[in-house]
Amino acid sequence: MAAGAARVFVSHLSGVAVFDPNGDQVGRVRDVVAMLRVGGRPPRVLGLVVEVVSRRRIFVPMTRVTGVESGQVITTGVVNMRRFEQRPTETLILGELLDRRVKLVDGGEEVTVLDVSITQLPARRDWEIDKVFVRRGKGGALRRKGEALTVEWSAVTGFSLEEHGQGAENLLATFERLRPADLANVLHHLSPKRRAEVAAALDDDRLADVLEELPEDDQIEILGKLKEERAADVLEAMDPDDAADLLSELPEEEKERLLTLMQPDDAADVRRLLAYEERTAGGLMTTEPIVLRPDATVADALARVRNPDLSPALAAQVYVCRPPDETPTGKYLGTVHFQRLLRDPPFTLVGSLTDTDLRPLPPGTPLPAVTSYLATYNMVSAPVVDDSGSLLGAVTVDDVLDHLLPDDWRETELHYGAPGMSELPEAADGRR
Structure with a gap:
């Protein structure tokens, strides 16, 4: 951490470039991995989830982070290029802690987590969560009024409890500038629970753009968790050919029900595309050229x-x-x-x-x-x-x-990497 810097809020790390000791960019930060501890002790920060140019997500241990300053993260040593796989004892700060409703220890008042700060321990390379930025009152929407305050980690409780109906507004705020394909990659790596919550928080047009970039299984899963009226609205916002591709994977009864709920003109375009064989010009075309x-x-x-x-x-x-x-x-x-x-x-x-x-x-x-x-x-x-x-x-x-391309091409990394990355040897990931 830069000299004199007290702490860094995790939302400020989202999308920040990560560089190796030679000054070559490794990738960008997509999340921070922490491990919750018992007894009110602040969680230990294990490392960063970094998305390299091939869209693969790798793990960079905090022990290899030598600086977090001027909008960039500096690392040292070799980087493990194996795909990041979250372990049961690990928590993703952006993906799982933001928008959680927890309680203040003093008084039991319910608050919503807006952000979390991490700090490096003196004379060590270990990092831990030290502060939580919360808003009083129920709900996590940024537009709602309510006093915001920063408290010690030990001043809140409830992070280890499973929460149903967790919001996603603050998580989305950290990713608002991402292209649809990149936001789709973020959704793909979230848990099914969080994926559904984020999809519910996106507006119809943004969700439509993201759905078009997701693997087929994720598309079907998300669409199935939306209310039918909203699912029809999202299908209307998609390009007709993409909507037709998605609907073609659904059971006939469900497909017809959604088509009936869509606006007649939009449904007519999709029905016309569904009438053609999938791997023909008619099945591939969009009905909205200039x-x-x-x-x-x-x-x-x-x-x-x-x-x-x-x-x-x-x-x-x-x-x-x-x-x-x-x-x-x-x-x-x-x-x-x-x-x-x-x-x-x-x-x-x-x-x-x-x-x-x-x-x-x-x-x-x-x-x-x-x-x-x-x-x-x-x-x-x-x-x-x-x-x-x-x-x-x-x-x-x-x-x-x-x-x-292969059916699973959206789920596999491209066949190239960041400059110099192919020469980096495998290394232990540093997680204990």
Whole structure:
């Protein structure tokens, strides 16, 4: 710890970069591991859960931490690259202690844990929890009023008791800047209980984005723990193709019940996708590409492309069609690529820029043919058109990759690591 620093609050460590002695970044802090002790003694801090660039989570013992300062953690020695596995005697401070309702020893008043601070013991490398930042009153929502105070660990009780209905607002506050894929990784490593509580605390749009990045088993588990009305709302907020993929894994009765609860227009898009074989262009496509009429201008097209909710693949091109503008559209006329839009004046009509050379894909095109099409023409997205000439949707390269990679690819680390990490030898993890 930096000289003169009294303590560090754990929420401030979330996402902080971790560096080795050579100055190379090892990864980022995702949680802190502690071991509760009996008799009111402050818990011993065992180490940090660090997410390396491959999204693997490893354990870095606190005995190897030489500094926590200036928004970074400095370590010494070699790092064990084995995947972190939580032991029964261990507690994750961010994942399990934040938002807990505990009681003050003096008076028995119920308070909610907002944060926890840790400190390094004098003349040693051992660390322990020393303070708890709490808010008086029931509930853990940050927006609620109530006196906040910092107390000694020994001044509160109830951390070792199992709690049902634990909130997640303060935990989410520490991860609010994470991308959906990274937040999904956080959820995947939580206990089923905490995973359900965090999902319940997320708003529909954020939860929809995160669900799209989770492994299939986690998706089904979370959706199954939501009330049916909310599950339908979340499905509406998902991309139609992702919602269709998720619903296809549910029992027929449950799938139909959720589709009935969804808004008719959203449900119609999903039903249309469910009608196609999974590994075909129709089963892979999204029904929400950018569709413009031929009399729209380049300025109109660029305005649509700038929509931050669009994926880069969908924003790479626009599809020119006769009315109606929603899929299935009127006659498909062709594609205008983003680069072409940048080369022409804003008042130019997109109908005059349309690329008609590339044939569209029929909805029954099998996955290998879709993959070859994208690779042959260096495309990140391809139009899917039916026999009548109507645009049904677009297949994007990310959806193709989802089906080309192994089924468990979201649960396994990528085949590369942080700079220099492959040379680090195995070492004891330091947990006793």
